[in-house]
Amino acid sequence: SKVMLDLRKLSRADLDPELAPVSRFAHTIQLQRGDFNGNVLTIRGEDLRAMSVMFGTEPSELVVRLEDQGILAQV
Template identity: 80%
Template sequence: AKVMLDLRRLARSDLDPELQPVSRFAHTIQLQRGDFNGSVLTIRGEDLRALSVIYGTDPDELVIRLEDEGVLAEL
């Protein structure tokens, strides 16, 4: 399952400060790729796993969290 981040929502000033690591991660990947479409960013399954370790949770749990925070792109 692919995790597609909504970059505009991640960039909002009222973003939960706890989601800063996700926001920084997305930005880093954008730079590495030179991907400036600016609206969505799909990341690797291995990235979700790395992020869930940072959050002390598991991948499924983190996806739910991202969904609740409204930062996953609507399809």
């Protein structure tokens, strides 16, 4: 299973400010790749783990939180 971020949702002005780190992370990866499809970004399992550490949650917890916000889909 892969973790796919919705870039359009992540770039909305009304994004929960606590989720700004996720938005910054996605943007950094886009730049590193030169990936400007602008709609979705699938990231590594290790990235989810790194982000969870940053949020002080379990990876599964962070997945649920981001799914609730419509930011993430597991595919």
